[in-house]
Amino acid sequence: MLTEKxxxxxxxxxTQKGLKLSGPRMKILEVVxxxxxxxxxxxxxxxxQKRYAGIGYATIYRTLxxxxxxxxxxxxxxEDGVCRYEHAGDDAHHDHLICxxxxxxxxxxxxxxxxxxxxxxKVNGFFPQRHRLELYGIxxxxxx
Amino acid sequence: MLTEKxxxxxxxxxTQKGLKLSGPRMKILEVVxxxxxxxxxxxxxxxxQKRYAGIGYATIYRTLxxxxxxxxxxxxxxEDGVCRYEHAGDDAHHDHLICxxxxxxxxxxxxxxxxxxxxxxKVNGFFPQRHRLELYGIxxxxxx
DNA sequence: GCTAATTTGATAATGATTATCAACTTCAAA
DNA sequence: TTTGAAGTTGATAATCATTATCAAATTAGC
Numbered sequence: 001m002l003t004e005k006x007x008x009x010x011x012x013x014x015t016q017k018g019l020k021l022s023g024p025r026m027k028i029l030e031v032v033x034x035x036x037x038x039x040x041x042x043x044x045x046x047x048x049q050k051r052y053a054g055i056g057y058a059t060i061y062r063t064l065x066x067x068x069x070x071x072x073x074x075x076x077x078x079e080d081g082v083c084r085y086e087h088a089g090d091d092a093h094h095d096h097l098i099c100x101x102x103x104x105x106x107x108x109x110x111x112x113x114x115x116x117x118x119x120x121x122k123v124n125g126f127f128p129q130r131h132r133l134e135l136y137g138i139x140x141x142x143x144x
Numbered sequence: 145m146l147t148e149k150x151x152x153x154x155x156x157x158x159t160q161k162g163l164k165l166s167g168p169r170m171k172i173l174e175v176v177x178x179x180x181x182x183x184x185x186x187x188x189x190x191x192x193q194k195r196y197a198g199i200g201y202a203t204i205y206r207t208l209x210x211x212x213x214x215x216x217x218x219x220x221x222x223e224d225g226v227c228r229y230e231h232a233g234d235d236a237h238h239d240h241l242i243c244x245x246x247x248x249x250x251x252x253x254x255x256x257x258x259x260x261x262x263x264x265x266k267v268n269g270f271f272p273q274r275h276r277l278e279l280y281g282i283x284x285x286x287x288x
Numbered sequence: 289g290c291t292a293a294t295t296t297g298a299t300a301a302t303g304a305t306t307a308t309c310a311a312c313t314t315c316a317a318a
Numbered sequence: 319t320t321t322g323a324a325g326t327t328g329a330t331a332a333t334c335a336t337t338a339t340c341a342a343a344t345t346a347g348c
Binding site: 077079081097099100106108110112113116117119120121124125126127128129130131132133134135136137138139140143 | 221223225241243244250252254256257260261263264265268269270271272273274275276277278279280281282283284287
């Protein structure tokens with residue numbers, strides 16, 4: 001799942017910003033894009049360690065920020081106070097359905113809801129930037 | 145805005161839990177219910193200090209938790225990683241429109257959106273518990 | 289008023305994230 | 319290919335909101 005396109009995309013972003021593509025950055029990009037979605041920085045640190053020992057915490061955080069800025073990742077500020085990261089891929093915006101028992105994240109979109117949100121912005125005289133919708137419940141598996 | 149009903153409500157909650165209604169708890173209840181909505185614990189601490197010096201940080205946090213449990217307050221986990229509190233009053237559930245320039249919070253509800261959210265839960269086999277919807281944009285005043 | 293149970297304030301601890309800094313890499317030009 | 323200025327790294331200290339700890343002070347039912 002680590003395409004040449006992604007690599008180039010990261011490379012381009014760095015160059016454009018006058019930054020450099022280092023070994024650690026490349027390794028982190030690889031592990032993040034090949035791993036599961038919705039991992040914490042700590043979990044990503046663990047995954048990176050497994051394959052490439054020696055990369056520090058700070059570099060994980062720094063690189064995750066770069067990946068977000070480059071549009072390759074998205075940061076979710078979760079209710080437990082910890083950030084989770086999902087690789088953005090080419091998929092459009094989506095919201096999340098979150099199981100409060102097992103912590104599973106399901107991605108959902110409802111175009112109708114999106115439309116009504118735009119209306120709420122307009123009605124209240126706000127220029128829309130972004131939104132966050134999280135639905136908390138218990139998934140079928142946990143409900144038993 | 146601190147009604148007898150609120151006092152009784154807090155008192156009842158404490159009694160029912162085998163807890164006590166102390167001076168500090170009463171003072172914090174008063175300041176919180178009379179103050180603005182969407183304040184941080186830190187801001188509430190400041191407001192309490194102004195009127196009743198000597199109450200410690202820990203007591204603010206502890207009492208805010210009790211007020212939430214008693215249904216007199218609600219905690220909002222905000223994107224900046226800080227919690228804000230709003231007194232629940234009798235008003236129903238609502239979502240928030242947040243100005244990214246001035247930080248203003250506007251409370252909004254759209255019954256249609258609420259309905260569609262329920263449908264999303266159902267379609268995905270989730271038992272619904274609660275949700276969080278935050279709309280970020282720039283308010284008319286800041287837009288100029 | 290007495291007393292057991294609860295609460296308080298001060299402060300240390302926690303846990304995620306960010307800042308610091310000397311040593312190490314990168315990369316474009318020579 | 320060597321070089322050196324600029325950027326990066328890992329270790330670790332710092333930060334910041336929130337919680338835990340604990341001895342001293344308060345509360346409420348008798």
